[in-house]
Amino acid sequence: MPNLDKFLQEPHAYTLQRDFLQCTGPDTGDFLQGQLSQDIEALSDLGSAWSFLLNPNGKFCTWLRITRLSSEEYMLDMEQGFGQAALERLNRFKIRVNCDIENTQSQIVRILGRGANEIKGESHKQSIAADAGWQTLEGFDLLGPGVVKPDGCSEGNEDDYEYIRIFHAVPKMGTELTEGVIPAETNLVPRGVSFTKGCYTGQELVARLDSRGNNVPKHLRKISSPGACIVGSEITVEGKKVGVVTSAVPSGDGSIGLGYVSRSLEIPGMAEIDGFSASITSASD
Missing domain, CATH: 3.30.70.1400 (Aminomethyltransferase beta-barrel domains)
Structure with missing residues (x-):
């Protein structure tokens, strides 16, 4: 580390x-x-x-x-x-x-x-x-x-x-930023979207979700665990899948990572990854 x-x-x-x-x-x-x-x-x-x-x-x-x-x-x-x-x-x-x-x-x-x-x-x-x-x-x-x-x-x-x-929760192409991801799920909208310019391709979904408070089913989150997070591991709460690890590196005796997590998990919150408890926090702070 x-x-x-x-x-x-x-x-x-x-x-x-x-x-x-x-x-x-x-x-x-x-x-x-x-x-x-x-x-x-x-x-x-x-x-x-x-x-x-x-x-x-x-x-x-x-x-x-x-x-x-x-x-x-x-x-x-x-x-x-x-x-x-x-x-x-x-x-x-x-x-x-x-x-x-x-x-x-x-x-x-x-x-x-x-x-x-x-x-x-x-x-x-x-x-x-x-x-x-x-x-x-x-x-x-x-x-x-x-x-x-x-x-x-x-x-x-x-x-x-x-x-x-x-x-620093910086999403990466091919891991956090993949085909099918929408801007509102990431932490990039404040830096990458103008809501005052004219029309552009793909604008309708971005504008509609913004008007609804970007209330999408999942959001990019930061992960911290005393265990070894592995890319692709499920993030669960009481046995129910709420997300997936997209990036991870060792940190001290454990690991840190990023992943998309269901909005059903209140942030900050706790989940389980590969048998270890994990702290899930905002990727925008």
């Missing part, structure tokens, strides 16, 4: 592989405005925002970041392996639209931890510094060709990153 104290005292850099969609053409801004849940008209050059790309039924396709490079050029980046699905989804609605989309891959450097914002200003003279999108941990990403770890931060590793991701 990583020493969390060191991540509270100084920023750490993590090199991540991401998929990128390079979108160019005179119709690009209007086209993406009608496809993404975020209001991209509010972006200035080199500004970025996080957004859902939804299917017409309002269910999940991709969680991504959009960066405006100019009035006719935008860059979408998302976790590795999901760029092709996003490209195919956008192309289905790209009819008589002057917008070319190219799928590429590149490294980014993500800086996380206390003090990250202090080095941000000196870190992006040759790159783009964009919001990392974590609610409860200070951080930013460096985007662009040949990005390197900036001075003033230590090198982090993959195991550290996964532990911190789960500890």
